[in-house]
Amino acid sequence: MQAQLDISNLSKNFGGLQALKGIDLSFQKGELVGLIGPNGSGKTTLLNIIGGYYDASGGAVTLEGRKIDGLSPSTLARLGIGRSFQMTKVFKRLTVLENMLVGALADWGLTRKAAEDKARGVLDKLKLTRLADSPASSLSGGQAKLLEFGRVMMLDPKIVLLDEPFGGVHPELKRFMYEKITEWNDAGATIILISHDMGSIFGLCRRVVTLSYGDIIADGDPETVRNDPAVLEAYLGDHHAA
Amino acid sequence: MTLLQKILLALVVLAAVLPMVGVPQYWLYTLTIGLYYAMLASSWSLLVGYIGRISFAQAAMSGLGAYVAVLTGQLLGWPVVPSLIAGVVAAGLFGLMIGWLTLRLHGAYLGLTTIAFAEILRITVTAEHQVTQGSRGLQVRPLIEGAGPVTYYYIFLAAAVVSVLLMLALLHSRIGLFFQAIREDEDGTASLGVNVTLWKSLAFAASTAFAGFAGGLYAHFVQLITPSMMSMQEMGYILAMAVIGGFSNVVYAAFGGVILQVLLEALREMGEWRLAVFGVIAILMLRFAPNGIFGWLETRLKRKDK
Ligand SMILES: Nc1ncnc2c1ncn2[C@@H]1O[C@H](COP(=O)(O)OP(=O)(O)OP(=O)(O)O)[C@@H](O)[C@H]1O
Ligand SMILES: [Mg+2]
Numbered sequence A: 001m002q003a004q005l006d007i008s009n010l011s012k013n014f015g016g017l018q019a020l021k022g023i024d025l026s027f028q029k030g031e032l033v034g035l036i037g038p039n040g041s042g043k044t045t046l047l048n049i050i051g052g053y054y055d056a057s058g059g060a061v062t063l064e065g066r067k068i069d070g071l072s073p074s075t076l077a078r079l080g081i082g083r084s085f086q087m088t089k090v091f092k093r094l095t096v097l098e099n100m101l102v103g104a105l106a107d108w109g110l111t112r113k114a115a116e117d118k119a120r121g122v123l124d125k126l127k128l129t130r131l132a133d134s135p136a137s138s139l140s141g142g143q144a145k146l147l148e149f150g151r152v153m154m155l156d157p158k159i160v161l162l163d164e165p166f167g168g169v170h171p172e173l174k175r176f177m178y179e180k181i182t183e184w185n186d187a188g189a190t191i192i193l194i195s196h197d198m199g200s201i202f203g204l205c206r207r208v209v210t211l212s213y214g215d216i217i218a219d220g221d222p223e224t225v226r227n228d229p230a231v232l233e234a235y236l237g238d239h240h241a242a
Numbered sequence B: 001m002t003l004l005q006k007i008l009l010a011l012v013v014l015a016a017v018l019p020m021v022g023v024p025q026y027w028l029y030t031l032t033i034g035l036y037y038a039m040l041a042s043s044w045s046l047l048v049g050y051i052g053r054i055s056f057a058q059a060a061m062s063g064l065g066a067y068v069a070v071l072t073g074q075l076l077g078w079p080v081v082p083s084l085i086a087g088v089v090a091a092g093l094f095g096l097m098i099g100w101l102t103l104r105l106h107g108a109y110l111g112l113t114t115i116a117f118a119e120i121l122r123i124t125v126t127a128e129h130q131v132t133q134g135s136r137g138l139q140v141r142p143l144i145e146g147a148g149p150v151t152y153y154y155i156f157l158a159a160a161v162v163s164v165l166l167m168l169a170l171l172h173s174r175i176g177l178f179f180q181a182i183r184e185d186e187d188g189t190a191s192l193g194v195n196v197t198l199w200k201s202l203a204f205a206a207s208t209a210f211a212g213f214a215g216g217l218y219a220h221f222v223q224l225i226t227p228s229m230m231s232m233q234e235m236g237y238i239l240a241m242a243v244i245g246g247f248s249n250v251v252y253a254a255f256g257g258v259i260l261q262v263l264l265e266a267l268r269e270m271g272e273w274r275l276a277v278f279g280v281i282a283i284l285m286l287r288f289a290p291n292g293i294f295g296w297l298e299t300r301l302k303r304k305d306k
Helices: A043-051 A074-079 A096-105 A110-124 A139-156 A169-187 A196-206 A220-228 A227-238 B003-020 B027-051 B059-074 B080-101 B106-127 B151-174 B173-186 B185-189 B196-222 B232-245 B250-266 B274-290 B292-305
Strands: A005-014 A017-027 A031-036 A060-063 A082-083 A158-164 A190-195 A207-210 A215-220
Touching: A005 A043, A017 A060, A017 B151, A017 B173, A031 A043, A031 A169, A031 A196, A031 B151, A043 A158, A043 A190, A043 A220, A043 B027, A060 A190, A060 A215, A074 B185, A074 B196, A082 A139, A096 A110, A096 A139, A096 B173, A110 A139, A169 A196, A169 B003, A190 A196, A190 B292, A196 A220, A207 A220, A207 A227, A215 A220, A215 A227, A220 A227, A220 B003, A220 B059, B003 B027, B003 B196, B003 B250, B003 B292, B027 B196, B027 B232, B027 B250, B059 B080, B059 B106, B059 B196, B059 B232, B080 B106, B151 B173, B151 B196, B151 B232, B151 B250, B173 B185, B173 B196, B185 B196, B232 B250, B232 B292, B250 B274, B250 B292
Parallel strands: A031 A190, A031 A207, A082 A158, A158 A190
Antiparallel strands: A005 A017, A005 A060, A207 A215
8 A cells, every 4th residue: 555655765964964864754544653762863854844844855755646845834734734843833923713713714715704613612622712812922831732733623634743742731631632633543644743752652652653863763563662672772872873 | 993993083084174174285285295105104014014024115116106107107198097007016016026036035134135126126217217217307297187285185095094994904804814924933824724925925015016006196196206206215214104103003004104294394494304313213112112102002092991
């Protein structure tokens, strides 16, 4: 079966630094994959390339058989790739509700009324209703994460890229996010989840990919990866061959 | 409606009755020019305040609209209305081009590039004197044959009100929301499927089209245009007007235009010093009341409500 998202020999250099060293990865439709690795191992860089924010230095990314290198982030979003950011990118001077509407209104087929109804429904689940008309600048870090998660929910993406979505989020709402991620996944969406929160990764994902210094050092089911000496070494070792 | 909105609406109504209560022609003339600046300051704030792109080409775009309107009339014999439209389209297309060419530029780089575009345009108009009469200036037919100051005043009042209303309609549509999202975070906006490239270019085009309209009208009102209407000094006035009125809101910027033009006339004895004074005021505003007089009033009045 052809992979939904295929990454082949992908590399990314920042000046002299090789953030990704020619990695191969493919994702089938409906997978729920955890992406882990120490700080600076290249996780966010990989997401940025898949999402069109960075150009790759080499290699290719293919979405449903179509090369997507060079497509803009907005085009990719419209092709069904939704993402959240490690450093949240909420629109601070817009209200929480307006933040939610931007993505929905990018679809010209949707009326403002319909978009608003949908947004209010999502905000309710995220316990942000009370803040709907406040500027997003008034949100806490955890609430900003939730808002970004909500903005992704508004898009109904078929591929969801989540970069540290749980940082600072209240446990109860984290459970809601778990449920939503599972629900998306059950409905056929492919999910790539980056998190340093191992409880979330191993609780949710059926496959875990580990990056270290721009290379994939492990890729398999959670149990195997958890016990992989290379993974333990990457996380615990204080030295690493450059 | 907030108290401030009521006050501003009352000012517009007052403006509409001014000619009937015997305001001297000289001041009507001044106010007419003020309304020209209102259109320029608000069109500038449409770009700077909402999508967060800086431009110093607004005066040049007004000049482009003016010269295209006048020259299509003189060289091609077009009637006034089609030639005004030609000016709007020319300025809009030029703005689209600037917007598209400067997509990846921000801050100082963007500002400097727009200065370059503005100066190239001004110098071209000055140099092409066979066509434009250069700095001697170009005679322009009147907007309406034999119309007096009161007629012009009403035309400019209507034009300014309609321009600002059109801008507000645009800004309250989903496009306005896209603009503001782009101002806040381009990558964040793109991640939601909004075509950032398209809207950044079109915001420039919309802003400059309004400037071109203002310029065309102005040309047919003053009936003599020179390249100095495209100068950085003019741009300085527009900037000061928008900043002092409040460039985060097109309505506030428009009022800034009228108020500063009236002050410019009232302080005539100060000559060139006026620009320096307004510059200092604008700088102080940016430091202490970044939302301008009306933005400051808005927060003051809101606080009182509570
Ligand atoms: N825009 C950039 N310019 C220069 N270097 C960059 C850039 N983005 C990432 N890097 C570098 O690339 C490497 C990988 O960074 P990346 O952000 O992908 O790591 P990460 O796995 O997401 O780390 P973390 O867990 O801390 O989020 C790091 O060494 C980082 O400094
Ligand atoms: Mg990261």
